[in-house]
Amino acid sequence: EAGVVQSPRYKIIEKKQPVAFWCNPISGHNTLYWYLQNLGQGPELLIRYENEEAVDDSQLPKDRFSAERLKGVDSTLKIQPAELGDSAVYLCASSPGLAGFGEQFFGPGTRLTVL
Amino acid sequence: GQQVMQIPQYQHVQEGEDFTTYCNSSTTLSNIQWYKQRPGGHPVFLIQLVKSGEVKKQKRLTFQFGEAKKNSSLHITATQTTDVGTYFCAGRNAGNNRKLIWGLGTSLAVNP
Numbered sequence: 001e002a003g004v005v006q007s008p009r010y011k012i013i014e015k016k017q018p019v020a021f022w023c024n025p026i027s028g029h030n031t032l033y034w035y036l037q038n039l040g041q042g043p044e045l046l047i048r049y050e051n052e053e054a055v056d057d058s059q060l061p062k063d064r065f066s067a068e069r070l071k072g073v074d075s076t077l078k079i080q081p082a083e084l085g086d087s088a089v090y091l092c093a094s095s096p097g098l099a100g101f102g103e104q105f106f107g108p109g110t111r112l113t114v115l
Numbered sequence: 116g117q118q119v120m121q122i123p124q125y126q127h128v129q130e131g132e133d134f135t136t137y138c139n140s141s142t143t144l145s146n147i148q149w150y151k152q153r154p155g156g157h158p159v160f161l162i163q164l165v166k167s168g169e170v171k172k173q174k175r176l177t178f179q180f181g182e183a184k185k186n187s188s189l190h191i192t193a194t195q196t197t198d199v200g201t202y203f204c205a206g207r208n209a210g211n212n213r214k215l216i217w218g219l220g221t222s223l224a225v226n227p
Contacts, residue, residue, distance in 0.1 A: 042203050042217035043158065056214070091157060101207075103148065103160035104215075 002026070004107035006092050012113045018080035021110045025073070025094030032069055033104060034077050035091040043091055049075065079112075087114045119206045121218030129226050134191040136221035138204035145209040147180060147187045152220070153200040161189075161202075184209070194225050 005024040013019050025032050031050050035043035046065065048056040051072035060067065064083070069075040079086055089111050093104040118141045128134055138147065146165045150158035162171055164180035164187060171178045177190040187206075191198055201220040208214045 040219075040222075042205075042219050044217070045215070093158075101146070101213075103163060104158075105160070106157040109157055 004092055004094055004105055006090075006107035006110055008110055009108060010111050010113075012115065013082055014115050015084055016081040018078065019082050019112060020079075021077045021090050021092075021112075023075045023077070023092030023107060025075070025092070026096075026105055029094035029096050029105070030072070031095045031097065032075050033091075033093040033095075034067060034075070035093065037089045037091055037109070046077070082112075082114045084114050087112055119204060119216045119218040121204055121221055123221055124219065125222045125224070127224045127226070128194050130196060131193050134194050134198070134223055136189050136202050136204075136223075138187045138189075138206070138218050140185045140206045140216075142185070143209045144184050144206040145213065146207050148205045148207075148215070149178060149187075149189055150203045150205065151200050152203065156200075158203060191223075194223070196225050196227050199223060199225050 007022050011019055033048050034046040036046055037043045045059055047054055047060045047067050049069045052069050065079055067077045089109040091106055091109045093106045095102045095104045120139045122137050126134055146163055148163045149161040151161055152158045162178050167184050168182045169180040175192045179188045187204055189202055201222045203217055203220045205215050205217045
């Protein structure tokens with residue numbers, strides 16, 4: 001079974017530029033998460049989708065971050081414009097159930113460096 | 116707001132020694148999950164505890180959920196170099212929002 005796929009794996013951009021990350025969850029997984037992880041820290045939830053609905057986006061900085069999950073499968077996370085403080089690893093995870101109850105399967109992450 | 120504290124932040128052991136990390140929540144949890152993240156890797160699910168006082172074992176790993184469902188521990192017996200990594204607990208709020216709150220993790224280093 002294929003795991004969670006994320007691309008790109010690495011991205012280096014200059015501040016004020018836009019950037020987008022893509023995630024393909026495990027087939028059949030209804031719930032999809034986007035996390036931000038800084039070095040030496042735990043994952044911080046940005047947004048959680050149940051199917052195509054964003055059920056928890058309270059931690060998403062909506063002035064510059066946006067996300068979508070078309071047709072309840074793949075998802076994209078966008079930052080526009082990027083700031084220096086956005087440098088981090090962006091993790092996508094999926095889980096089979098709803099209400100986020102079960103284990104989460106993580107992708108390899110996208111390491112973003114903003115110069 | 117709800118917080119999940121994890122201690123210690125770092126632990127350095129000799130191979131063969133035991134290791135324990137503790138997780139404490141400021142609020143009652145509906146369940147708690149444990150994940151392991153190897154250096155340069157992504158979090159990998161280890162276990163989920165749901166019942167008050169629950170104890171689960173996976174080979175050399177023992178997981179406990181407190182009676183009040185506000186704390187948990189992970190104990191590794193006779194550590195091996197393959198145990199190196201950061202261990203995270205993630206507690207789910209027992210309230211309506213059911214948020215999963217992650218601890219900051221305990222980084223384990225094992226000297227061969």
